[in-house]
Every structure is written in structure tokens, then in C-alpha cells.
Amino acid sequence: MIAGKSSANASAAQSTSGQIHDLLMGRIQRGELGQDVRLVDTAVAAEFGVSRMPARDALMRLAHEGYLEPTTRGFMLPRLDHQEILEIFDLRRLLEPRAAAMAALSLSEEELKGLDDIQAEAHSAMAADDFERLHRACETFRNSWIAAVPNVSLRKALQRYMTQVQAVRLMTFADKANHPLIVAGNTQLYQAFCRRDAVAASDRILRFVFEGEAAYLQAHGEIRNQNQNSSAQAG
Amino acid sequence: MIAGKSSANASAAQSTSGQIHDLLMGRIQRGELGQDVRLVDTAVAAEFGVSRMPARDALMRLAHEGYLEPTTRGFMLPRLDHQEILEIFDLRRLLEPRAAAMAALSLSEEELKGLDDIQAEAHSAMAADDFERLHRACETFRNSWIAAVPNVSLRKALQRYMTQVQAVRLMTFADKANHPLIVAGNTQLYQAFCRRDAVAASDRILRFVFEGEAAYLQAHGEIRNQNQNSSAQAG
DNA sequence: ATCGGAAAAACTGTATACGAATATTTCCTT
């Protein structure tokens, strides 16, 4: 049977497939799976000491949620093409400003304190040149304020492409020059949250997404030139 | 084995669970399932002459997609509470104006002709007092222009809460006074599409969603007064 | 007639097995 780490959420009420789902999602979100990894239901079942059925259920659920992509030979991390990535930036500009505005009004003092702590950790990690700590701090910061958005449907819509956002972020994160920009932007967002300034929070996130897109395009520059010759408008 | 109606999409490449999924989704989207219906995997399997596994896979997929809600005793149509419905209106205001603007630029002449035909059918159905034809025409109109949105991520985000939108529409559709308003709004949207006027299309859809929310609130009026006393901000 | 508890029925989650489909590897011919 399964040896789960988080026994708090892998309680008696959680089915086997639910537990496997959560464990695999944790791995995906922490970037522990390489782009070339194939998750095969027989192998996952063997790893967790269960039958194929709950493993298959968990993999299929992750695929429906957008974290994995089914192939004829197992499930893999999604490979977004250039066009899909640009579309997600487009979608983020529609959703995230409103989400940030709502978060500015909804974040509790305790949650604000938590964001402050995360920012302190981000500064510390940047000073120490610790890429992983910095990346984790930035992800935690983002996940924390999004968790405070009161509109559940909006939150779910945001969380649904979180894996893609993270994949792009890893790409742009590779350029160390982006680090101070990202941390400074988070600091400004945090300050807007503290002031309960919904407009400033909204504007800052909008800038963030534009800047993120610009950084992505720069990182993708040479391939983008090639794609421009061949790209056709979808639909 | 399965006796599918649409053999064009239920081709040899489609798995059994995929076929069952499509057939059940068709029923859901046409409103053929009552609010109290429970879909149990053994019963669905028996209906389609297959084993529980493909039936269960199809039901689980529909649940992941938001069309069904799992209970301990089968799957049911989702029951949205008042707050969730308002949140979806909020989300629609974020997504649909942009979608309509994109559709205005992307719809082909053939697709525009199709919209014109659907509008003619809507007028005819309204004149004949044919509620079902009118409802179907309105749904087809909406599905058609959304299908023309080139941003796949945005389209998927819109399609994900389509069932909820349809449930609310059935509620507001019950008031016959709303019919001419809806058809007139669709006509104006169609005209904006013809003019390739992205701004007008965007604005019209925004009005549509506001009007839809107002109609929903009116239909929900007395219960809303009661809820106002007890509602707590989620999050 | 009502209520509570026990038993039966209904349903889900999971285990195992089998066949089909797909991908990979191997072998043979040119």
C-alpha cells in the first residue's frame, strides 16, 4: 500500500487514487519530473504497491486537470508550443488583474504577514544566489495570494494553467538578470496589497504578465523568428 | 456494445469510454437529464451493454470537466449555489468580451452565414412560440461564435462552465419576456461580427452578461433576499 | 403510529486477467 508523506491530507477519507493523485501532483508542481519522463500506469502502480486501476484513475485525473498529457505510451508533462504559451499569457491578462484586485481586498493581516515572510525569504535567497530557494519563494508568493482570491471559479481557472505558468517561469528564471525584476515586482504587489489598493495591485500584475511575456519572447527569440515565417492563425 | 447516433465522431478511433462520454455529454447539454437524476456506473454500463470500467471512466471524465458532480451514490448534475452563479457571471465578464472581440476578427464568411441562419431560426421559433427551438437556436448561436475564438486556452476556459451557463439560462429563459431581449442582443452581436467591429462585439457581450445577471437576480429575487441575511463572503 | 437498530441492497473502489493496439526491436533481403 501507499507510504504517503502528508498523512494530514492523505487521511482515511482519501481514496488510494486520490492519494496517488496528490503525490504525483506534488512532484509535478515541484518540478521533480523531467520533460521526457513517461508515467505508465503499471509502473506507478508498482511504485505505490497498488493495482493499475487506482494508478490509472489518478493519471487520468491529472490529465484532465491539465497537468499531464496522455500518449499511447503513458502520460507525459505537457509540451506547450509557442502559440499555446502566448495564448496563456493572453488569458492571464484577462484573469490575473481582477484576481489581484480581489486579493488586495480579501487578504487577511495574517496572510499579509505570510507574504512579507515569503518576500524576506526571496530577498535572502537572491542574496545567497540560491536559485531553488528563490524559485520556491516566488512560487509560494504567487500561490499564496491566489489562494486568497474569494471567487472560487476564478481561482480554479487560474490554477488550471499553473503548471504551464511554472514551465515558462523556469525558462525565464534561467536568466539571472530577471531575478531582481521579479522580486521587485512582488514587493510592489505586496505593498499594493498592504495598502488595500486594488487598482495598484491590478496594474502591477498586468505589468508582471506583460514583462513575463517579454522575457519569454526574449528567451525564445531565435526560435520565434523561425516560427514567424511558418505560423498560421489557429481557428 | 454501443449503438451510437453520431457515427461520424464515434469512429473506430474512439474508445468505448469516449463514446459514452460524448453521448452522455450530449444529453446533459440538451437538458435531457433532470436535476434529480443519478448516473450510476452499473446502470450506464447496462444501458450501453459494456462493463463498468468504460462507463466509470466516462462518468469520471464528465465530472472532471464540470458537467457532473460525484456523490457517494452516483453522479449528478451540478447544483450551483447562488454565490457560485454570481462568481461565474464575474468570470464571464472577464473572458467573454475578449472572446467576442477575437471572434469578430476571426469568423469566416461561411461562419457568419451560419450565424445568420441560426438567427433566422431564432426569429422563426420566437414567432411560433416554440420554446425548445428558440433555446436550441440561442445555444447554437453562442456555441458557434465561441468555437470561432482562435485562442484555444480561452475557448476551453469558456467551455468549462458552459453547463452552468446553460442551467442559469434555462432559469431566465422561463420568463418569456426575456426572449425578444435575448434575440435582439444576438442580432446586435451578429451585426458587430459582420462589421468586424471588435469593440462593439466586446461591449455587446459585456452588456449581455450584465443583463443575464440582472435577469438571474430577478428570477432569484425572493430567495436572494433570504440569502442576503445569511450569506458570508467565501475565502 | 413512530422510532431505532439490524439486515439487505445498492454502489464504489480496487484487484486480477485477457485481448487489442501500438511501439520497438530484430532479422532478412537488396
Added chain:
DNA sequence: AAGGAAATATTCGTATACAGTTTTTCCGAT
């Protein structure tokens, strides 16, 4: 050495069965 065909391996989809959980029904007591 390369390409194509055949064989093999891998993986998936589905069937059947069993155990556990939840719901419903029935029966006895009050």
C-alpha cells in the same frame, strides 16, 4: 549499409470479481 517486414514487448482498454462503504428497507419495541 539501409530499408522493409515480421516478431516481440509494452501499454492500454475493458471484463469480471471481490471487499468495503453507504443507503434503504424491514422488523420489533414502545
